[in-house]
Amino acid sequence: MSEAYIYDAVRSPRGKGRADGSLHEVTSVSLGKQMLNAIKERSNLDGHAVEDVIWGNATQAMEQGGCLARTTVLASDLDERIPGLSINRFCASGMEAVNLAANQVKGGAGEAYIAGGVECMSRVPMGSDGAAVAVDPTVAMDSYFVPQGISADIIATEYGFSRDDVDAFAVESQKRAAEAWEERRFDKSIVTVRDVNGLPILDHDEYMRPGTDMQGLGSLKASFKDMGESMPGFDKVARLKYPHLERINHVHHAGNSSGIVDGSAAVLVGSKEFGEKHGLTPRARIRATAKIGTDPTIMLTGPVPATERILEQSGMSISDIDLFEVNEAFSAVVLRFMQAFDVDHSKLNVNGGAIAMGHPLGASGAIIIGTLLDEMERRDLSTGLATLCVASGMGAATIIERV
Secondary structure (H helix, E strand, O other), X not given: OXXXXXXEEEEXXXXXXXXXXXXXXXXXXXXXXXHHHXXXXXXXXXXXXXXXXXXXXXXXXXXXXXXXXXXHHHHOOOOOOOOEEEEOEOEOHHHHHHHHHHHHHHOOOOOEEEEEEEEEOOOOOOOOOOOHHHHOHHHHOOOOOOOHHHHHHHHHHHHOOOHHHHHHHHHHHHHHHHHHHHOOOOOOOEOOEEXXXXXXXXXXXXXXXXXXXXXXXXXXXXXXXXXXXXXXXXXXHHHHHOOOOOOOOOOOOHHHEOOOEEEEEEEEEEOHHHHHHHOOOOOEEEXXXXXXXXXXXXXXXXXXXXXXXXXXXHOOOHHHOOEEEEOOOEHHHHHHHHHHHOOOHHHEOEOEOHHHHOOOOOOHHHHHHHHHHHHHHHHOOOEEEEEEEEOOOEEEEEEEXXX
């Protein structure tokens, strides 16, 4: 089998996912095409240079519907002979796009792919596709479905994380993100988003709240307490699955959960021969990929079994990993990962994460792979692991090695 390498990775800054956010005027197609064009220009790709564009997005409705990948290719400067594949693994869609591209290259199905994703949450709201897992009672009842915020609170209750624990993690995420931007650590990958006239709209992650402190977060009401405790209440559904829990401790709120934002990211994945043909130097090897299904009620614990699976498949141990990116869907998700593997916070999400900068669902997996690679290069580290929890109970992971 061939090896699969990362040759480039770009992302947009993340705009607030509201009508007053800087990227609200930008469609998913326009935002995505700017990432594809950046990859093309930075790597000087001409003609039918890549086999396919694999593009993730979680809410495949309205302007994000159809085959968004192909539409985005046609809107971009890429050759029209390049097709497009849209995929949906909810929050891990962008990572799954990269992993699928890597495994296609390893299997000999083409020399190169552009993979990534997009989510414009200000324009296509989360849940607007009417997902059956949430709204079809024949599925939701049998799977003991609860909203993700309740799932995060179940994790906090089950594994002993207090309100102070989750708030302290959120404060640190904001602090690290602010420092990363101040020190220009994202410069290598950020692509300024421009309007139809080519004028810059956004060149930084605008969701951040660098002044966040424990006092401010402490004043916020737990976001999922009412929906959990009201009649009939999702807490009762959760306790049918977890009867040993006397009650659900509701600790999550907007300040310690991932932000709703607009964003996109793209990664150029190819073989050694592709790099030699186009005069490109590989930045990292994609050593291993993994995905797994988990309990759909607690839902968000997937990074733990996905990491166990990828380490087993690659013959590695957690001590072999120099740096980690664990998507900050909710504070308790990352705290559970650190608890399960005894990972020190100094090696994980060192530039902050989605709590501070936002979580554009279909793009986040590609974003954290690029962020991980940039920071490995900055610190001169060898091996990194990126992982995400996934809606309805799944997990995904990727291990990269610098070359």
